Amino acid sequence: MMAILHSEWLKIRHSYAVLFLVGFSLLEYVTIPAYLAFVPSSYALEVAIYFPMLANCLVYTIISILLVEQESQANHFQYIRSEAHSWCLWGAKFVLVDGLSLLPTVMLWWFIATFVYKDIPYLVIGLASWGFTIFVYHVHLLLSLFLAKGVNFAVAFVECLLVLFASNRTFLGHYWCPIVLPANFIMTLDRSYLLTLWCWIVGMTCVALCLMHVKRYRV
Numbered sequence: 001m002m003a004i005l006h007s008e009w010l011k012i013r014h015s016y017a018v019l020f021l022v023g024f025s026l027l028e029y030v031t032i033p034a035y036l037a038f039v040p041s042s043y044a045l046e047v048a049i050y051f052p053m054l055a056n057c058l059v060y061t062i063i064s065i066l067l068v069e070q071e072s073q074a075n076h077f078q079y080i081r082s083e084a085h086s087w088c089l090w091g092a093k094f095v096l097v098d099g100l101s102l103l104p105t106v107m108l109w110w111f112i113a114t115f116v117y118k119d120i121p122y123l124v125i126g127l128a129s130w131g132f133t134i135f136v137y138h139v140h141l142l143l144s145l146f147l148a149k150g151v152n153f154a155v156a157f158v159e160c161l162l163v164l165f166a167s168n169r170t171f172l173g174h175y176w177c178p179i180v181l182p183a184n185f186i187m188t189l190d191r192s193y194l195l196t197l198w199c200w201i202v203g204m205t206c207v208a209l210c211l212m213h214v215k216r217y218r219v
Contacts, residue, residue: 128182
């Protein structure tokens, strides 16, 4: 598995998807701490938490599309089609981007709590944001294989609306919609929301890997 991870990392490290993710992360490191430093209020903190979630719906949709296009342009998925354990290759893409997603989530909020806004539950916000990005990325990487780009972006737009509603406490007590669970966790500090989110992530990832493995026979 480590060999596959290393191979996939060499493949994607200079890709547009990774450069886009790193660039977006750097933008957040510049703008969010500065915003909270100049506007230290509870309203500003809410904006700093939920606005990146809205952006991440689109950011990870774009990243997913770029990764699938990169694989498609590499001899039209020939490497994946020839690999008996193709789910490992897709799993490596999940793991690598999930790891990089720590930068604009957990690490970012640790940085903010250490140097800018000290009295915040940075671990709660960071873990919720990280779980959110993981779920969105896994969903959209799967959708990028089966659906057109327009449909993928339409789903991202619906996710943005759900996050907006969730930030207004509309979905408190609801566990059926995974996209709103991070916001519920941040607002209530109820760990059952985070646990349910990770159950959704594990289940979604297993389904995605199975479908991706089947997809290799059809691409």
